[in-house]
Amino acid sequence: xxxxxxxEPRPRAPAGRWERASSxxxxxxxxxALALPSGYSWGALLLLLLALGNLYxxxxxxxxxxxxxxxxxxxxLAMGLMWAIQGDAQAGAARWDRFSKYALALPCLGYALxxxxxxxxxxxxxxxxxxxxGGIALWQVYGLGMARAAGHTNAIQFGNLALLLAVLAGxxxxxxxxxxxxxxxxxxxxxxxxxFGASVLSLTRGGWLALLLLPLLAWPLLRRPGRPARPAWPAxxxxxxxxxxxxxxxxSLPQVVQRLQLMGTEVAAYQTQGDASTSIGHRLEHWRxxxxxxxxxxxxxxxxxxxxxxxxxxxxAGQFDINTTYFDHAHNEVLDLFSKRGLLGVALLLAFYGVxxxxxxxxxxxQAALLAAAPPPWQQAxxxxxxxxxxxxALMYIGFGWTQVFFAHNSGTMFYLFMLMLCWAALRRLxxxx
Numbered sequence: 001x002x003x004x005x006x007x008e009p010r011p012r013a014p015a016g017r018w019e020r021a022s023s024x025x026x027x028x029x030x031x032x033a034l035a036l037p038s039g040y041s042w043g044a045l046l047l048l049l050l051a052l053g054n055l056y057x058x059x060x061x062x063x064x065x066x067x068x069x070x071x072x073x074x075x076x077l078a079m080g081l082m083w084a085i086q087g088d089a090q091a092g093a094a095r096w097d098r099f100s101k102y103a104l105a106l107p108c109l110g111y112a113l114x115x116x117x118x119x120x121x122x123x124x125x126x127x128x129x130x131x132x133x134g135g136i137a138l139w140q141v142y143g144l145g146m147a148r149a150a151g152h153t154n155a156i157q158f159g160n161l162a163l164l165l166a167v168l169a170g171x172x173x174x175x176x177x178x179x180x181x182x183x184x185x186x187x188x189x190x191x192x193x194x195x196f197g198a199s200v201l202s203l204t205r206g207g208w209l210a211l212l213l214l215p216l217l218a219w220p221l222l223r224r225p226g227r228p229a230r231p232a233w234p235a236x237x238x239x240x241x242x243x244x245x246x247x248x249x250x251x252s253l254p255q256v257v258q259r260l261q262l263m264g265t266e267v268a269a270y271q272t273q274g275d276a277s278t279s280i281g282h283r284l285e286h287w288r289x290x291x292x293x294x295x296x297x298x299x300x301x302x303x304x305x306x307x308x309x310x311x312x313x314x315x316x317a318g319q320f321d322i323n324t325t326y327f328d329h330a331h332n333e334v335l336d337l338f339s340k341r342g343l344l345g346v347a348l349l350l351a352f353y354g355v356x357x358x359x360x361x362x363x364x365x366x367q368a369a370l371l372a373a374a375p376p377p378w379q380q381a382x383x384x385x386x387x388x389x390x391x392x393x394a395l396m397y398i399g400f401g402w403t404q405v406f407f408a409h410n411s412g413t414m415f416y417l418f419m420l421m422l423c424w425a426a427l428r429r430l431x432x433x434x
């Protein structure tokens with residue numbers, strides 16, 4: 001092959017057509033996540049159809065992948081293989097259900113990297129998704145009289161994902177504040193309040209613990225070069241944001257206080273009487289059981305079928321409360337995998353959290369590279385927004401996993417996979433064009 005042929009640029013798709021399609025998928029994933037039944041799947045399905053329908057073309061236009069993209073793909077594949085290899089053989093086709101989500105995510109990642117979406121599509125999708133979550137929650141609680149908002153899933157998944165949407169929209173507002181039109185600023189403030197209100201109306205206590213990890217994001221912000229000495233927001237705008245957050249909390253304050261008081265009562269009842277019939281007691285008993293089972297088979301765990309059988313045997317023997325047999329997971333992501341898939345499963349889970357966190361984290365070296373490239377201010381704002389969003393998704397999922405096996409649910413798996421992939425593809429596009 002001649003040198004001219006060797007350096008010939010790879011063919012590209014017609015200008016913007018496939019990128020616009022990717023951007024549509026990027027908008028739909030957060031926009032419909034909680035507003036429709038399986039809403040988190042619509043954007044993912046569009047991305048999959050684009051990847052498969054354009055399979056003849058996008059692999060040839062795919063730029064040379066960096067180590068981070070390969071590492072992200074390898075982590076996704078490893079998690080999928082874990083579910084397939086150690087799944088319950090008696091479950092039939094259902095055994096491959098989890099694996100299929102991870103496997104089908106890989107061509108979607110490749111397509112998104114070949115035709116990356118715009119960051120603006122993700123940001124507008126977050127605005128729509130927050131408002132949709134808030135609207136559903138208000139209708140269910142005040143229109144239908146439901147005790148807890150649950151959307152089209154369950155209250156825990158709904159409340160946690162609504163809280164995550166609020167956090168991501170808050171990052172967009174903080175990073176782009178100076179460049180946003182007043183109407184968009186107000187829209188984001190209302191959207192943040194709506195999604196936060198949806199989380200409050202779900203009365204999901206465990207998800208709020210994830211907020212304790214968010215101060216970690218302040219570390220790179222406070223150390224960033226060229227940080228302004230004074231905050232960019234006037235005091236009245238801080239007050240407006242606080243009002244948007246506190247209003248739903250104030251309306252539901254009696255129920256929130258009651259839930260928090262009940263939590264203390266249930267913890268005390270479990271510690272003194274071993275009462276595992278309550279919500280908190282049930283979780284604590286499940287944690288104790290999962291830790292016990294993991295210690296029996298620490299390397300590879302019991303597997304799905306073995307977990308159910310051994311749990312039933314232990315409960316019938318009186319070693320653990322019989323209520324633990326009513327659920328097939330341990331209400332804690334790490335302990336659940338420790339008991340079912342041993343330390344190998346725990347290591348893969350930590351990689352599933354840690355690899356995206358490491359890829360998105362706005363380190364000093366990455367900040368220095370950004371300053372050296374000297375992109376315009378709007379690109380710098382998008383760079384910060386995408387990196388902080390990716391980091392926040394990983395951190396919040398770690399927090400959600402303390403009290404819920406989030407990846408046991410389609411909503412948890414699909415939102416994590418596709419939001420991270422789309423944020424990563426948008427970030428790579430931004431950095432390559434800077």
